[in-house]
Amino acid sequence: MRDENKKYYNKALDLYNKGEIDKALEVCEKGISLDLKNSNLLNLKGLLLYLKGDLNGAVAAWKINKDYNNDSIAKTYLNDSYKDESREKLFKEAERLVNNLAINEAIERLLICSESDFNMIKVNNLLALCYLRKGDYDNSKLYLNKVLSIDKNNSTAKKIYKEINEFLEVKSNTKIFVPLLLLIFIITAITISYKSGLINKIINREKNELIYEDKSKTENKEEEENNREIKENNKAAEENNKEESDNLKEENKVTPLTNEEIQSNYEKASTYFEEENYKASKDLLIITLNSAENNHLHDDILFLLASSYDRLNEVEYAIKYFDEYLLKYDYGNYSQEAYYRMALIYKDIDINKSKKYAKELADKYPKSIYNNQNINTILNS
Template sequence: MSKSKGIYKKAIKNFQIGKINKSLEQVELAISENMKNSSALNLKGLILYLKGDLKGAELAWKINKDFNDDNLSKSYLKDLNDDRNRKNIYENSLKLIKQMKITEAIEELSICRQSDFNAINVYNALSFCYIKKGDYKAAESCISKVLSIELDNKTAKDNKKILEEYGVIAKREINKKVFLIPIALIIILGIGYGGYKYFPKKISKDKVETAKVVKTPVEKQKEPQIKLSGDTEKTKTKFNSIELQKAIDENRFEDIYNILNNTDEKGLGVNDKSVYEAGKQIISSKGVEYFYNKGREDFKNSDFGKANKDFLKSYKYVENGYLRPHIIYLTGLSYEKNNDYENALKYYEKYVNENETGDYVEEVLYKLSTIYYKIDKQKAKTYASKLVNSYPNSIYNNTTLKQILQ
């Protein structure tokens, strides 16, 4: 955790001085070092939130809520519907600007500025509108707001040059300290400022280099092999329908799973088969969620071995439901945390094969690219190309990915 905290501190410093892209890279690294760094997850959500990436911010806070039971993230997630509406309003304001309906656009953007969601784009648009209307003081204020968040924002710097050329402002640096300190305090203390709301995984190269990965060809669409302590080639035990029925009645999912796993279904009579099917049904419905939640708790406690076993149990019986992609992703992640990169790759590939636009697809494509880079550069390039082509604005399109694609 100390390494993750150290990286997070650097990310905070860069965030404070407006180097948010560098901060985002560092916070991704901090998270990859330790998923329990809730502050890093909150900071990632904030940066994406300010950039207008609502989906990315929501995902960061959901992960923080699920893995760390973070109350701050829970509160952020409750208010996202209003921001979804503001996103639509912002997009409409751009149409109004194109039609040169500047007054109407300002009215729309004034609604958007009630939240810090998409602040960079909103204030850049307002700067343009105020320049068009000749309200240069308001434009300068909006430019200052953008540069206080993102020091090298090209649009804001271009707008500033326009005001300098008009002679409205001297060629000087706009004060960036106005907003930096409050934002920093909000991150650290988790509080609101000025009526607005602030919402405070790059793979470790060293880990990938030192991991002992066996280079094996990965078959197309191959179902990941599930090997649990109870999944052996030993002779199956004699089926006891009374014992299984009692476990079903008492919702003892561990016992139900073990009985099912140690029973040869083919040798069952009609009566026993009906009880066996009832056991499978309750495991497929309630048991899947039970093992999934149990695995998440183990993961939060950094017991990745136990978490992996629970996720595998859940995966064995999960069908096409909302939990399936989460279970596949977390199974791969728990393998990765245990430095079992061979099995992690199998589940990550399973995830991208089943989820073209899933919540974790960008991250998984990045993981596949970086892990494969040490064992199969061509396959690494394939996944890196898919990430770049499908998600050109992804935060994972960084220098590491460029190196892979060379």
């Protein structure tokens, strides 16, 4: 049996080292079900659950090992695990701060959480998300790599990585596209300039020829020809003015924001929001929203705009943008708070709609921190 125990332990450890944490756990479960005396496997199971953030499951595995096998390593793990209860609370607080768009404050708490390996998958994923929202893609990738090193199939990490790569790809294409536009503009300008010069030469040449011919004609004929020249010159001037006017109209069209500008505006608006300058946040986000339709920050911008209106007590617009967010991003990063805010907003306006959003929150996110006394009161009213 000892050889069999060792085989299960080595297989589980090998899977863990390959980033297959869930498969490693399956092997642990199978081995432990055959023999509870496999203390190494019990400790490994506890550690894997510990990394995934299941503190209760980890403690249960180590307690079995301590009680059944009197394992000293399990005792050490148990003694250390009590310190992680505060980190579990800190992580939940960081989640709430991210939902409230207080990214910098969330990072502060998550960095404290990261001092321990407890819950490292969720902690590093949330840190990666925070740095993504701040536009710090290098740091975001750093934390994603930590996740993928132990859980290579982690869907959250892959999703964040995809967002980063899509943005960097667009940015790279923009770098090629902008110089190309500039080159086209220069060539067009040179062509227009050349044509304008040619037209002026033709006009001047015709003018000189007309003047030469006028010398041999009567004074009345000369006046008539001069009038014709003036009309022609005025017509040419009008055409040139029209061309310049058209060019000015093109220049004055609203230019869509670049991805870098969208990112910068979102970061500034987030700072305004954290500083409780909600009007400045709202004004900047309104300018940014139209250009961000296909940007990876569109959901963040939409939710932050709704939240800014909410804090300004501009209920009509808060409802509009929260609704738009839920329509486009149901089960998104901010859906829980969006349902919560809509339930509270409608509480004194339309209790039936308030109940509708409260029920959506309770049904879709039964373990959400937003399923609090406020929601219970609405549902029971």
